[in-house]
Amino acid sequence: MSHDPVAALGFDELVPPQTVNRRSAREVFVTDHARLGAHEFAIAVRIAHDHPLWSDQQAPWHDPVAMVEAFRQAFVVVRHEYLDVRRGTPSAVQQVSLAVPGLGAFRADGTSPLRGVIKVRVTERDGTFDIAGDFLVGREPAMTLSFGSILFPRESYREIRSYQRARRAGDVGAAGDVKPVDPELVGRRDPANVVIGPAVRPDRYPLVVDRSHPSFFDRDYDHIPASLLIEAMRQSALHSAARSGLRTGEAALTRAELDFGIFVEIDVPAECVVAVSGGPDALTASVGIDQAGVRVASGTLELTGLHP
Missing domain, CATH: 3.10.129.10 (Hotdog Thioesterase)
Known part of the structure; x- marks a missing residue:
């Protein structure tokens, strides 16, 4: 019988906060991860039903926008655990796209977490990373997402931010x-x-x-x-x-x-x-x-x- 790395992913324990560039365990969504191919990865995520931000809505649904943060955390895991990007390397999001084909997968009962698997593909070129994939709840596609981001050498980031802060603060x-x-x-x-x-x-x-x-x-x-x-x-x-x-x-x-x-x-x-x-x-x-x-x-x- 062939081994299915996605089916083997666990949801019981969250990864340490530093794994996804967080401080509080309350803000960690990733529970497990696996490499599927040279440029393909699977990341298991769990979002608590009572999260103080992402469950704070009037509608009886898990908030689809919470998946933007889950996807960011998935990207952090991929680049540091599999792509040899040094921890602490500054980064910036340049584009975000998402689409929800149907809201059934996000229905909430008020007691159960939202959990599923993010399957992503990564393309790297000249310091930029494009990461695109799907969020699956069970076997149901719940969302497609993509990020475009850039990584900065530390010294370049400091120079860029110093220049931008000085210029913007001087305007107003x-x-x-x-x-x-x-x-x-x-x-x-x-x-x-x-x-x-x-x-x-x-x-x-x-x-x-x-x-x-x-x-x-x-x-x-x-x-x-x-x-x-x-x-x-x-x-x-x-x-x-x-x-x-x-x-x-x-x-x-x-x-x-x-x-x-x-x-x-x-x-x-x-x-x-x-x-x-x-x-x-x-x-x-x-x-x-x-x-x-x-x-x-x-x-x-x-x-x-x-x-x-």
Whole structure:
């Protein structure tokens, strides 16, 4: 009988936090991993049903966006455990794409974790890594994802970040305190997980950046992490989509095509601008993150109304 490395993956024990560049075990999703071929890998993941960020939603579903973080962790495992990339090598996400073919695999019962296997293929060229694959729950395809990222030599990263910080900080004043919007307006329960403030102009929302947030800032960052930017895009889209009849507490992000340009500074004001189109059950949102007069991230989201 042939050995199936995917079937042999376990879900019982999480890998040590440092394996996925986390500090807290609460933020670790990877439980096991295996090499399937020269450029193909399988990573088992488990996301707790009561995770303080990724279970904090009104809809009765595991949050598909949690898989962006799970996929990031899978990428960390692959590059360090199998591709001989030195730990601590700076990296940056440049593109993220995801698509959910159906939401059945994400249905939650309130007590069971979301668990499944990420199967990925990796392409490396000139310091960039493209990683693409599928998230499977049992045998059911639940999501397709892809990341494009770049790795930096340490000294190059320090030089780039020093230049960008100096230039951006010189353009505008420091970021002030922004009060978050009501959680219900963006499909959340806990105010601590709201990352946008009231619109400063129609469909333009300032970012709320809480460096003490246990999920977004589980490790040291000298910039706003992509996970917070994606959440700001989603929350901005939900807030604006409510005017089109979308029930924000019963909607899921089912597709995204996102590009990230230069790093987004933590201590400089940033805003998410959004334009939505479509009906009450399915909307498309064009989103962008602006900082100091520069569009630093942009893309398209699709939101689907849920009908349990």
